[in-house]
Amino acid sequence: MTDQVIDVTDLRRVYGGGFEAVRGISFTVGRGELFALLGTNGAGKTSTVELLEGLAAPAGGRVRVLGHDPYTERSAVRPRIGVMLQEGGFPAELTVAETARMWAGCTSGARPVDEALDTVGLGKRSGVRVKQLSGGEKRRLDLAMALIGQPEVLFLDEPTTGLDAEGRRETWELVRELRDNGTTVLLTTHYLEEAEELAERLAILREGRLPPGTRLPPYRSLAELGVTGHELAGRRLVLRTDELQRTATELLLWARDARVELGGLDVRAASLEEAFLRIAKDAESAADGARAGHLAEKEMAV
Template sequence: MTYEPIVSVRGVRRRYGQFEAVRGVDLDVRRGELLALLGTNGAGKTSLVELVEGLAPADAGQIRVLGHDPYRERARIVGGLGVMLQEAGFSSDLTTVETMRLWAGTLARPRPLEEVLDDVALTSRADVRVGSLSGGERRRLDLALAILGRPELLVLDEPTTGLDPESRRAVWRLVRGMLEDGVTVLLTTHYLQEAEELADRVAIMRAGRVVREGTVAEAVAAEPARIEFVPHDGAGTPLTLTTADLPALPGLVDAEVRRARVHLRTTALQEDLEAVLTWARQRGMRLEELDARSASLEQAFLSLAEQSDAEEVAA
């Protein structure tokens, strides 16, 4: 993968009256990657994405999409841009293929309809009215329209909201296929597992700013890992320990015992897990329900959200 930015955002701000929704954002989306833009409601994601799509001008800063200003030179980027909105607003009276044919008429180089229908697994539903499609089928139709024009950059705004797990994974497979074909993707999602599954990089927004950016591993690196277990004696009887009974651990952040289950958070997962296992073996204990894992994207996301809440209280 090359690292040429297909989207470049520098010092961008966007205001609604006195409220500043985007507050000096710097961000690149590299050609051929999927960048997941994350944040709680009100973090500024939608406002930033609308600027990238060219739906509104920035109040300050500079945006380049495919080398052009997406608002002032929209005609020069629209052919390379595909957008999947949260709500597309199709006519429920048109069939699937009629909707696609209508949309194809607005495009300079539309793909063959049959090919795209096959890509999104809607061939058998081509002659069904949109109003009769399931929620998952409508989202796949949204995606079909977004990729119909052979986009270089695909913007997916909450593409799997409301879908069942099977439909969600079907959309993931489609997105992976497009990435393999060289399409660049900017994704907004509230499903953190979706970001973990698909993203090359993530950018987490809070209060109009990007507060953490990088690969998923880099985004969670600042968060502690966890070790949990229920100690039993040699006869299999659960033991109730206190934190004072636990061994000294070099990376320990905090420890807690709840209902006989020990909860540890650590910045040195391997070393501390080895120390816990050695300590248990020397005392003839068995560690039931042992769970040791690195930090998750959800943990990092919630930690940043809690910091925001704490700052608001302090203010």
């Protein structure tokens, strides 16, 4: 088997009326890698992933998953992949356990239902009907069903939409564990923080195309560069750091090793105005925290 688990070349997708949602994109995903497709709503992320999952035939180009065409050789691909769509569409009247048993019965090599539900924190909700689940719980159920077949390749389409902050980070930990155990993961998201936390490589989709120059350093977190904050605006990435020299050095060393030209590189210390505004903001935050603590003490005293 090739080390390129997903291989996409000049992929195109056209809907009725001639709308071209995916316009000739190419990329590869290696075995055991977590690769992210970033983009705003309507950028073409879901349209791309559906072609990789074999749910539709491409209008042009070539796609291979685990060495097979996922559409024409679906029987060779489907048992080895897990798919988490943006919405599972499970029958509303079934309970969580009934849904899992139904899905397991249609899945080759399914893991025990209780184990699948416990993995995503739904073990205690097994008797609840799907229609009674919260939005976040429904996303957990979608993820459990994507994992029930213990897939080699996992497609996650906006997996944390509807989850609160705690649920999002729990999902991140689960995805990291899957990746560390050798599962290849392709993730679509419009959360930059999510891609930064999880992805080893990423690509940005815009109007069905992959803009050039969207690679970021392959660090598990930009914090390893000394970065304390960042903003992404189009093709311009702004990094903030308290260790300007170290961050700039690490970034330049990465660019050299990756043979990337940072044509728009601009390294500078914060202006007096920027420094003043940050200090003022930090002071205001500290004051708010002190006021909150004082109120809490008063409440406890009462």
